[in-house]
Amino acid sequence: MHPSTREITQRTPAQESLIKELRALLPVTAVLTDPEDLRPFECDGLSVYRRLPLVVVLPDTIEQVQAIMQLCHKLNIAVVARGTGTGLSGGALPLGDGVLLSLARFKRILNIDPLNAMATVQPGVRNLAISEAAAAHGMYYAPDPSSQIACTIGGNVAENSGGVHCLKYGLTVHNVLMLKIITIEGEFLTIGAETLDAPGYDVLALMSGSEGMLGIIVEVTVKLLARPERAQVVLAAFDDVVKAGEAVGSIIAAGIIPAGLEMMDRLAIQAAEDFAHAGYPRHAEAILLCELDGSNAEVSEHIMTACKLLTECGATEVRTATDEAERQLLWKGRKSAFPAVGRISPDYYCMDGTIPRRQLPHVLKQMSQWSAEYGLPVANVFHAGDGNLHPLILFDANKPGELARTEEFGRRILKLCVEAGGTITGEHGVGMEKIDQMCIQFQSAELSQFHAVKAAFDPLGLLNPGKAVPTLHRCAEFGAMHVHHGELRHPELERF
Amino acid sequence: MTESHDSLTPHNNVAKDNRAALQQQVMDAIDTRTPLNICGNNTKSFLGRASQGETLSLAEHRGIIEYDPRELVLTARTGTPLTEIEATLAEAAQMLAFEPPHFGDGATLGGTIACGLSGPRRPYAGAARDAVLGCQIINGRGEHLRFGGQVMKNVAGYDVSRLMVGAFGTLGVLLEVSLKVLPRPAASLTLIQECPQNEAIQRMSHLLSQPVPVDAACYHAGHCYLRIAGSEQAVRHAQKQLGGEPLKDSISFWHSLREHQLHFFLSDKPLYRVVVKPATPALNIAGEWLLDWGGAQRWLASDEPQALIREQVSATGGHVTLLRAGAQADVVFTPLSPAMLHLHQRLKNSFDPHRIFNPDRMYAGL
Secondary structure, eight states: OOOOOOOOOOOOHHHHHHHHHHHHHSOGGGEEOSHHHHGGGSOOSOTTSOOOOSEEEOOOSHHHHHHHHHHHHHHTOOEEEESSSOOSSSTTOOOTTSEEEEOTTOOOEEEEEGGGTEEEEOTTSBHHHHHHHHGGGTEEOOOOOTTTTTOBHHHHHHHTOOOTTHHHHOOGGGSEEEEEEEOTTSOEEEEEOSSSSOSSSOHHHHHTTOTTSSOEEEEEEEEOEEOOSEEEEEEEEESOHHHHHHHHHHHHHTTOOOSEEEEEEHHHHHHHHHHHOOOOOTTOSEEEEEEEEESHHHHHHHHHHHHHHHHHTTOSEEEEOSSHHHHHHHHHHHHTHHHHHHHHSSEEEEOOOBOOGGGHHHHHHHHHHHHHHHTOOEEEEEETTTTEEEEEEEEOTTSTTHHHHHHHHHHHHHHHHHHTTOBSOSSSOOTTTTTTTHHHHSOHHHHHHHHHHHHHHOTTOOBSTTSSSOOHHHHHHHTOOOOBTTBOSOTTSOOO | OOOOTTOOOOSOTTOBOOHHHHHHHHHHHHHHTOOEEEESSSTTTTSSSOOOSEEEEOTTSBOEEEEEGGGTEEEEETTSBHHHHHHHHHHTTEEOTTOOOOSSTTOBHHHHHHHTOOOTTHHHHOOHHHHEEEEEEEOTTSOEEEEEOSSSOOOSSOOHHHHHTTSTTSSOEEEEEEEEOEEOOSEEEEEEEEOOHHHHHHHHHHHTTSOOOEEEEEEETTEEEEEEEESHHHHHHHHHHHOSEEOTTHHHHHHHHHTTOSGGGGOSSOEEEEEOOTTOOOOOOSSEEEEEGGGTEEEEEOOSOHHHHHHHHHHTTOEEEEEOOSSOOSOOSOOOOHHHHHHHHHHHHHHOTTOOBSTTSSSTTO
16 A cells, blocks of 8 residues: 555666766766665655655755756656655655655755844754754754754755744744745745845745745755743643643643643653653653743743642642753653654554644544554644644554554544644644645645645646645545535546 | 634624625626725725725624634634734733734734734744734635634645735735734833944844843834833843833834834835844935834835835845835835746736736736
8 A cells, every 4th residue: 555665677768868867967976876775765754655766866066956957857857855854744755757856965054143143054954953053152943843853954944844842932934034945947046035024925934844845945044043041841740631731721821831831641651751761750641841931030930830820720740840950851751752652562653633722632532532442552742832733553563454554543533633623734744644634624726726836836746746735636536525515626526 | 613611702793704795706806807906994005016906895804703812823804903803812911922013093904914014023023924824815716715724833735824924915815814822921111222223233133142031122213222021020130131221101112113103204205114134234325214123124214216225225135115105106025036026926826817816016917
């Protein structure tokens, strides 16, 4: 059912000629065709989807990227862009007859400008490296996806990556000022500006989260923020997940916007505790980690209020980290939740729906019912502040049929998120993985509008084809066409 | 749509869903190829190039549809007056963080979003586009479409909702918008200090890298104004750090700045909005200057030739919008490069293939 790894046996004359022309454009080490060299590029962070590309190119100048795009455009060859491949939705899955364009060699930090609170970097710069470079000026880049030590800023823009601090500091789209891109025709465009806004349409917003469908990002200018004077984390334990959810609402209703507000359920707590020894209460049904940042005085004031509210909401235990080491340890537990779950189960499947927070009790209850039905345990890690849910379905891919059952379970969860007023993906992107679920979230007229937007940038459909937005035909086959008020759009299409 | 039990009662006594009629008017306009001039209460008709076409009024399509303070999300029809939205938010001690200018009593949500207007807090809390979570529109094929949603994190599909912000209605008719809202700060104080312009620019720019709770900064008539906001303790602490004299009627000052009601804005000269990097030194263009957004948005009242102003600002990497030029000007926004204009035309065509919506309002030919 998934595209499987295949060896390259025979290339067509046209493909041979493409490779020859690429070699003429690029240094010898920048064109890979040997299956062994292609192997590291066969998948991204969602490794159930694998496919060897026809050829990998590793340019290191903008001119090279332009030349590659001009060539591919001329020869009608599809291009998939890739950073370090940490994406979780198969967005960088290569095409067997296409070019995989790696931006890994674009690794330079071009400028840190504290006076204008911005940094300009190449797309292959790691997320964390920007904050490290800005630290000398007391500044940092706010979005912090959990893969931040490895993931690149180019990929972050393409996926509109989030992190644990989104509620207060926003997603990538809120923290990028300007992009330089190469279009499918090989044209160089500047999107946005070094200023707080730019003339014309907000193409910058459109590029954020566009999953490599609209252009190749070759330079990124991000906003930098002053590092807060102090950050403090509160841990609260609950004997009931619903109570923990209500506590989140109470903190926000009190006018406090925590820098991070994370929830874990019992299975996730136990796995994380065994792995990281963070000092989590093992028998709690849920814990909340609530981080407050700002000036020293404000943090003290907010900590007192938050502790009081958490206790009033029925927390069985409330404590604050006594020092920076303990704060780091409490976060380590949360940040290692995925690998921790990976230790207690042969495989896990990470979902990424978002729901309005008030729907949490309903969604959790339904998931635990399905978990029992499928016989597949679920550990829940939840960005509680912004409603982004990461249920981890535990399974064993070696057991026949278990992957298929897991995927079916996952699809039901995403449908549930949409029905609850949320979305199928909060931060991991649609990619290859959730392409069918797009048919649940959007009607055909909306999908058609997405295709029209895509065509405005890429009329031939050569940039990352087959990802992010399904064709209407695919939705008809998937059988999940969203029917609104009984109106069926495009009645002329056959449905199976 | 469901409302949770603890939702506040919105002030929507005159709520009305006019979508069907609006959609019909759009369909008729498509059939007859009649351009539509999309309007709320005309408070922003002075922005952009001259409007043309038959009026498509959103003024009666109004009402807050959903607001739950605990979710920090408000959804309203686009004809809803901003005053109604702000009053509803204030009851729960919340606000629109981007502090939108109204430019008139009847200002609506739709006009604010379509023009992409943000007030003094913008550099510190984000712009109108940053607050937009989702929208419903009618496109130029007469289709009713929904993009984004009512949750903070949502990466399904292209971000069409934010594309609508500042598009001046040229891509579609906005029907509903969902916005992220924030708590109002518990305390706020404005500190004023006399200083020359370049010193104010340096001071405001320097504060961007400092952990101080500044949420507005401007330079006007020889004085630097810093607004600090947060918890009582945070404000008291920042006051000690920053120095300067507390300004008595600060609410009215920032309101007058936001609404262009300060004496500065009464000048007869053409008014330009100059957007530059915040640390850009004072520009050598004759006229009167007022610096908002910590130096990142500068108002210039000047009789200098428009071409000269555009050239000087472009040289710094900035851009210029002409407002209140007497008659509505031909060139209002900074011209786009040929490649960008081409992309804009293709985007326009993808939403509005018959060029029904606000044609030429942003750029000639768009």
